[in-house]
Every structure is written in structure tokens, then in C-alpha cells.
Amino acid sequence: MSARTRVNAPLVFRLHENAPDVVREVLLERGWEEFDPEEQEEGDWNLYWSSSAFRSSDYKTLSPWQRLNHHPRTARISRKDCLARNLRRMRGAYGPALYDFSPVSFILPNDYIRFLEEYTKNKGKCVYWICKPADLSRGRGIFIFKDIKRLTYDSIVIVQKYISDPFLISGYKFDLRVYVCVTSFSPLTIYMHQEGLVRFATEKYDLASPDNPFSHLTNTSINKFGLFYATGKERVGKGCKWSISKFRNFLHSQDVNQGLLWQKISNMVTLTLLTVAPSVPSSTNCVELFGVDILIDSNLKPWLLEVNYSPALSLDCPVDRMVKGLINDLIDLMNFRMRDRLRWKCCLHTSCLVPEKEQVLFIPKHQSCSGNLKKTPSNLFPNSKTKGASEAPCHYSRNELADPELCELVLCSNLKHKNPKCFSSKRFRLPSIYPPKSSQKPPGFLKDQTIHDMTVPCHRVGDFILTYPFNEVTQKASQDPLDVRTIMHELHKLTSRLTSAHGDAKKQRQRRYFSQE
Template identity: 30%
Template sequence: MTRHDRQYWMGGNRSYEQDRFFEESLDKSLWQKAEGPENWDACWYTGMPDPEFFSQVGPERKINHIPGNNALTVKSRLYRSLMDLRDRVERQEKGGKHLTDRLAFVPKVFSMPEDYHAFQQAALDNPDKRWLLKPKNAARGKGIQLVGDPADVPMESSWMVQEYLENPHTMHGRKYVLRLYVLVSSVSPFRVYLYHQGFAKLASMPYDEENANNPYSYLTNPDVNALNLDADVPVEFVDFERYRAWLREQGHDDEALFAKIEDMVALTCLAALEPMRERSRVIGADTRGCYELMGIDCLIDADIKPWILECNLSPSLEVCAGPESGGDIEERIKGSIVADMVEMLGLNRPAHKESSGSMVEQLVRETQAEMASSGGFRNLIPGSDPSAYLPFMTLPRLSDWVVAQALSDRPLKPPRLERWVAEETFSEDQVYLYDTRLGHLSSLNETASLIWLMATEGAGPDDIASALVESALKSMPTAPDAWAIRNDVWNTLADWVNNRFLVQSEGPSANGDALESGQPPFPETSTMMSMALSCGRFQARFFTDSAPLVNRIESLLEPMAISDEAGKDSLPRLEIVRDTPGFTLILDGQVIRSRLSLAAVVPALASCLATHSARHDDIAIDAGLVAGSDGEMFLVSHSEPSMRDALTLALSTQWRMDCGRGALLKSTDGSCVTGLGLPLHNSDGDDVFTPSKAGIAGFAGRVNAVLVPSDESLGDGGLQPLPVNESLRHLISSCCGEDGRPLDTDGFARLADWLEGRERYLVDMNNLEAAAAALSGRCFEKAPQKASGGR
């Protein structure tokens, strides 16, 4: 571009005092003011602009905000972001503390309304503790007040309660908060700076525990204290140079304090890194054109420990203090902050030209050039020790990694990953990932499957990328783009870590001993129960890790259990996993049923087994079976759900015969049926089940009669013969073919022919003794066919 061709625009909830330092810092020979928001090369916006402002940003068109910054700048989100970071790091360390302890710098926050009861309990447990009530999205101290009676805290979603930090460090008897100026100049690679100057903002009244309800005593916001007409100096700012000199005079180590502050600021910004990257991706923002200048407020307690209080979007650049109370110094510092920022971002240099060299060389050169022109900004990330903050990232992106490697004075250990909340299943060389928190199942393509398997076996991202490049070299006519492949691998793994499918491994293996903290490692699905099952022609290995479910289901599955140690790994995988909410039933990576209550698991599992029991031309029948030792059998229809398995259980008791549920009419066994051994539904309750008798699963014999229970009176004998068509009407809805499909024409005809050769009766459920006696006389006197087979 030629001189004067670049335009800047200033907008938002603004005043000229808020904008003037930015305007004054621009080289007037390169920049001219835009007439409106339509065309600009640099946008300075007070507050957060609408998403469309980010549609055209890039290396040559910059805006002073990053999408997703509300992960820091909304008070309740700041706490949640830091707690999410702490949870992940705690999981990485597996009981270690050297990383987790560095994150203990934010007071407890309760967000309304979801934390209302938790706050009430905390207030009850700590009657002497004080709390601050704050609007979630306000600034300049508006609406902040000490909580009097916790019962009066509003439940509306616009409020939060923050733990009040007792025993603050005081300066000249007054409470103070440090205002820190923090710049995120780049999201990828991530670069964070802290300005060497800032302010101690003092309250306008002496701090007094007995008078802490006085806002001029416990609040340090200039807008609040400016209203204190009784103070000689209502708004007073002390710059860091004088503040640090005063600390040393008091015998404190200012270097140690500011080292803690720098670490705290870097970690706070890291907590929002993934939300900023994700929001930028969603709205299509090129983050090379985004930067963020924030004001972070930090309280120092009596032990000289820093605490993060809040992070402010578009920090005030107006001069608040009068000349006699630091106003001149305030103006000089705020002006230099913006001027150094403009210089570091290259806004006053000629328009960007394409860089030469590899992508690694370009990234490293760009980072080094920015750090060399940073003025009063001190670089925190990547910083003097680029390895220090890599473990706090969900996973470094490739740009973070290559910059850290280039700037480090020693080789960096590649990150290693392990499973967190994802379980993988396999089917036909494809990997399926199941999110055990959310109940989501996703399939991976061939490349993603390889990345997942190598990562979970301990390979680092670059090792995986090298394997993919080598494979591509063998299959592609031209050399692949190695950087693109590396970048895809790092991004894929980072997305999985961000979703908590994986986590960086900082401590012992996830499959090792329990955590030192006393928490068990994330349970594998086979921890509690693993059993090989046979149901008709279907066999599978069943898994679940829920103790309440094992207690409920183990005896019900025992009749179908088989010994298959030699071939257990080749069986289909049938599992029930804990979900939110309830349970999910999965067969070979495919979700069969989800959102199951504990009571609904047994019927769902029984239905799954029954519908998979048939092969080819078999007919699976969901019906009761009563079987004698000589092979005589009775099939009991379930066409009346209200009666459940009452007739099957009653006849089993009357005749002292075995019973079970489910029958398979095999295409190869003529008229014989084979028991499936599914649990019976007891009439005592909706979720009460009885296991099939041992041996009924796999037992084969000839059915003497097909019985249909009825609640209508059928006379003294308790029985009424049924024609074939009426029997079909009761039975057909309980029949299926292979994979649970309805019977086709041939299957229907075969079932009708089979019924033609059986006795068929309605059974009076109100006259069971007579019906049982009549059935004994009619069916048992006929010589039954011997069993044709067994298990």
C-alpha cells in the first residue's frame, strides 16, 4: 500500500479519552481516519464488537479483540475456565501437586442459579466467612456489595457470589488492588505479554475489619471511590516502580512477588486459549488479525500472595487520578502501553509481505521479531523457558511446539497422551469412540483411527505424523505436504484432548496404581464384569463397569453364560456403559439403546439378545418356555403384556418343570425349538425379573402345545382350543428373523406350518389349576419326542 492508504476506525461504547492514545500512537504518514466502520485496516473497538467485524481480519487487517475472550472477561466464566484448567491438570498429575498448586490463585465463585444451593451450604458451613455479591457482566465496581444475609442472595442468572478474601495487604493503611496490563498478541502460536508498569489502586478510606461494609474501605475501583466526598484524595494510583520500592522498604521480596504474578497471569490466559481458538473457528476469524489488551485486577493478601479477582475487557485508558495523586504518571504509563503495543504489532511498519523460508522458519522469525520490539511488554509465553507452560495447554498446537523447540535451550520432551473419558470399540478395522460422559458415539476414518491407536499406545504427535508421511510417500505419485500432515495430527490430537477423550500424561500410566490423592483411575468398561454369553446362534462378550447394574443383572445372565476363554477376543463386544443420563447399550461400536434407566436395562438387553439370536432362515420367538426332563415343552405367548410371564412361571411351579424365556425355531431342526435362556418378567413389579432355570438355554425339544393366556372366563376346564390363524395373531408380533427383521413370506408360511402341528389353547388365568390339570391330561399322555440336542 502507498502512504495514507491505510485507514483506522474507532468504535464501540467509547469516549475520546478511551481512544486517544491509540490514535496518537499511529504514524500519521501511514494512517488516515476512516469515515465509517465499513472500510478499515485497523479497528480499535471499546467493548466487544459483533461477530461480523471478524469476517475480514487477517495479517494486514487487525482488530483489538479475540473471539471467545469472554472465557476470561465475564467474571463467572473466568472462575469456570480456571477450574476446568485445574481439573485437567489435576488429572494429568494423578496426585502430584507441582503443577496443580500453581493454579491456587482464584477465590471461590458461585454462579447463580445453578450454584445457589451450593452457596447456601458453604455459607452455613462457614458462618464467619464474608462474601461479595457481583453482577456477572458489569465493570468499574458497579453493583458490587458485601452479602449481609446469605438467604437474601438473588437467584437470577445475572449474579454471582465470590469469596471475600480476608486480611488484605494494605498500603498506608488502605486496601489496594494491582491493575496489570496484559496483551495476547497471537493465538497460534500463543503469545502473552505483561506490561512492566501498572498501578496499585487504593481505596479512599483506611481498611477496618469492623467497618468493612463501607464500600470506600473494601472497594478499590476508581469510579466508586471518586464519589467519596470526605476523602482528601479519593482516587489514588501508585505506579509499579514506586510500589515495588515501597515493598522493599517494608522488607518484602518484590522480585518473588512479581514472579508469582507473571506465572499467575500466564496461567490465567492459558485457561481461555481453547475457548478463543474454538470461537474464532466457529465464526471464521483469522486469528492472525486479532489481539487483546486486558486489565487484570490482582489482590495481594497479608502473606504477600497474589490472587486474581477479575479480568477486564477494554480496560480503562482514561486518566482517573488527579495530578496530585499520580495522574501525570497514570497518563504517561497508559500512553506508553498503547504506543508499545502498536509498535510491537507492527501497525506502524509497511504492510505485511510474504515471508520466505519454511513454515517453521516463518513462525520462529515472526515470534523473535515481535519479542525484540516489545518495548515495555515482558513476554510470558513462550517466555524464557518455553517448556514451562506446554503442560498447561490442552495440547500444544504445532505452531506452539515448533516455536517452543526453537527458543528452548534444551531438547523438549514430546507430549504423551492417554485415554480420559473415551472408550474405543472396533468393527471391521474401524475405530469407534464413545464419550462416557455425554453418551456420544463417533466413528473414525482410517487416518484418524491410526492416529488414535498410535497415540494411545504412547507415540508422540511427530512420531505419528512421520508414520503418515512415510505411508503417503509409498502411495502417492508426488511428495506429500509434510507440514500439513504434521499440523493435522497435532490439531486432531488437541481436539480430542479438548473434548477430554485424551489427556496429556504427566504422571504414572493411567493403567497403573490408584492415584496418590485417593481417587481411582478412570474405570475401564471391563473392570466390574466380563462374561461370554450364548443366545441361540448369537454369541458375544458382555461388559459393564456399573456395580449397581452388575448386582441387578449378573444372576439373570448366568443361564446364558458360556466358557469361551480361548476365543473371547474374537467375539462381538456387547457392553452397557454409564452415561449422562442413565446407561447406553452398545454392540460392536453401534449404539442400540441410550438414556436407559437402571430398570430399563434388562428389557433392552433381553430384546437385543433375542433379536440377534436368529441366523439365515431361523425364527426367533420372544415367548415363555416350560420344559420337562423328557423333552416335552410348552410355548407361552406374550401377546398380553399386562400378564407378563405369569403363566410360564405358574405352570413351571405346578408341574415342577424348568422354565425360561425365548425360543429359536431353527431352519435346520425341523419342528424342534431351542431355549434362549432370557430372564422372565415377574408379575410382582415392572422391573422385577427371574432368571431362566439353569440348562434351559440351548435345551432343544418338541413343543407339545402353544398357550395364550387370557383374563376371560373359559369355563370349568380353563382351556379353549385356538385355530392356527388366531394363534398366529397372538404370536407373530413376537417373532423375527435374522438381525431382528420381521418375517418374510417364507418365514410366515413356515411358522404357520409349524403351528399346524402343535396343540393350541387359550388358558384361563383365573382358573389356572383346572387349566394345568387339563393340559396335563391332554398333552402329557401323548408320547413326546425325545430331545434332539443340547447345549
């Protein structure tokens, strides 16, 4: 098959046996083909999707055009005890003021003495506690208690102060499932999807009945078995889910300052990811979709409940249809078609690959790389100090390579070469890794991407909105090594400006109200 035909060939996805069915459905609708181990070679795929972690060897053997749906070591914030431990460490290092979005937590049995001291301190007060198994999901094993005599466990558990004053909608408790995509940990790049789920308890909130899971727990896997699941509930309706869009409309009707609320949620997500970002190995071939569960209290303060490593992507009710749009936007964010050109524009022979220090390939437009190659990277890049490098993927002279009609520049992963003399002509400007929906430039800090500026992501892809970095300072602070203190300072400044603006707007509304009186 010719290189030109291969460029337009269907992309190939590979699914682990536990992958969500909706991923297969979406990719087939987009014209992808599913990997067949009997007819295709082991590495003949573009995307490998798994609900569990990949092995270390899976990351080492990736080709530039391949993607995995997990970064290495990110499961460290999805297990409840690991998340609590990481948040406690950051609270000790950077102060409790920033990391005040997680309830007071204790990891038992190790923290039993500390918990006992806190319990004794609050004895006699109306304080409730919630116990959660560290390694279970879907609400299994969770219970609420006030008397320590009811605390029993046979595995590692998390005990937290129960948030007993949640924000209610017509008397029903709810939480938010926010979908967050991390395209890179170095530099840290975070997108939040504009759609998500609002998950309701199916019975009205009643602190006098802490044993009633349908009143206190919002997990769909529990509430779909409730007596009132299919009943039309006041304002909530049937079932136990809303979309985030419907929730925004509700907040608007209640005159809630949504800008400040969502900024607090965005800050919380960034600060949570910063607990593991410095320890995640750099991998440009990975993307991570987290499901972040958030509770809002009666003072409109968001609280982090947990981070889901492989969020459920089921289609149980009409509201879940948004999941298909989420997956489509995630695939668009990866921009497979541009990356897949590497697969067929350069042959798969070892001799065609430039060493990691020289990750730029000049490929003849009218033929694929083949035959005996004579030019080394030092010939192509005369200022390069690389010696003894393997042969480059083209046997043309430098004058021929400078002709844009003859050759094109193809980006490989981990771009290292930054010699400006080799790329002085504008003809070698690379296409954006994240093409925007329109030609309009996002506000703030985004610039045209050239060979010298490959780290600036697109502001928006589908309904995924870039929430971090949000200015030039945070962009610079996100490079390796991560400047956590600068990032936190910028987050604090941004929130302070929004809070101040909200206070000014509130005073203006009050003045207008009293002037009308």
C-alpha cells in the same frame, strides 16, 4: 499514487463509537489518519478499535495488513460467571494446587445448594462473603455479607469467600490493575506491561463495617466520590491511585522478594489464559489488551479478582498518563509499518493474491503488480503440490526472481509454505515481526528468525515484556495443539526454583544478621 509513495502514506485507524478517546489522541500524535467513511472505501484502514466484540464476519474479511483489537471468543473470561466456570473446570482437570489463586466461588442461582453447604460448614467462623453481579463492572451491585439473610439477587451473581486479610498500605486496602497483551493464542504469546495502576480504597480498611464501599472496594469509579478522595492520606497521598513503579519502590523499602511475587502473578495470568486458549480460533490479525485485577493478601499471595475485556483507558488523574505510553507500546507491538507494506507493494486485485497454502509473494521492486499474470505458484515453487492455483503476483522467471536486487520477499498472514529447497539462500531471510529495541539477544531461547522460524516473538517491545513462552519447552508446547500439561509443569518448575532461591537468600541474610549480633 506510486507504490513507493503509498508505502510512506499515513496509516489509517477506525474507531467504534465507544472506543476510548486516548486511542484517537495517541494515534493522531503518531501521524495516523482517522478513517472517513464518506471519503474512503470500507476496508481502507489498518486498525479497527472497538470496546465491544467484533462480529464473526469481521474476522473473515480481514486483509493481511489490517488489525482488530480483539481476538474472537476471548470475552469468555471477562464475564465473572464464565471466568469462575472455566477456572473450576481447570481445577477439576489439573488439580487445585495450580489453580488456587481464585477465591472459592459459586454461581447463583445454579450453585445455591453447594453454596449453602459451604456456608453451613463455615457457620460460626469469622467468614465473610462477597456478592458480585456477573455482567456489571465498575463495582456496581457489589456487597459484602456475613449472614446469609442479607443475600438477595435478581440476576446471575457470583458469591465468593471474601479475602478478609488483604495486604494494607498504611491501613488502606488496594488492588493492582495489570495490563496484559496477547498477540497470539496459537502459538500462545503473552506480554505484560511494566506499568499499571495500584487502586486504593479511600477509607482505612475496617472489617467491622462491611457496608462501607470506600473501605472495602478499590474501584476508582466509586472512590472518586468518597469524602477523602482529595485529602492527603497517610503514605497513599491524594486521590486513589499509584503507578506500578511507585508500588515497586514501596515493596523494595519493605524488603519484599519482588521476583517471586511478580512470577506468581505472571503464572496466574498464563494459567487464566490457558482456560480459553485452546478454544480461541487462530487469527494473526488480532491483538488483545486485558486489564487483570489482582489482590495481594497479608501473606503476599496474589489472588485473581477479574479479567477486563476492554479495560478503561481514561485520563482522570496524573497517574493515568502512563496509559498513553501503554497505547504507544501496544501500537509498536503490532508493527504496523512493516505489515502495511503489503497493502501497497501488492495491488488489491484478487488476481494478485496467492492461495492460502502459498502465503509468500515475490514482488518486483521497481513496479507494482499489474497486468496479466502468467506464473502460477507451482512455477514459483516447483516442489509445491498445489494444482489449479490462481495466478501468482509476478510474471518474471525463477532466475529473475532469485535476484535480490529485482525482487523482495513479503510476508503474508498464516505462513504455510515450508519447503527448504525454495528458500535455501540467506537472501530470503525475513525481517523480524517483533524487532527488538537493540541488537542484543534476549536470554534463554530466542534465535534469529528465518523463513523456517516465524513463531519466536521478541523479548521486549517498549515496556511490554514477554512473559510467555519463557523457554524452548514452553515455546514448543504452545503450538497447535496446545500442550497444557507440559506448560503447567514448566510453570511449576520455574516457581519452585525461584522459591528455593528466595529461601536460600533469606537464610543467608539471617546468618549475616546473627553473626553481626
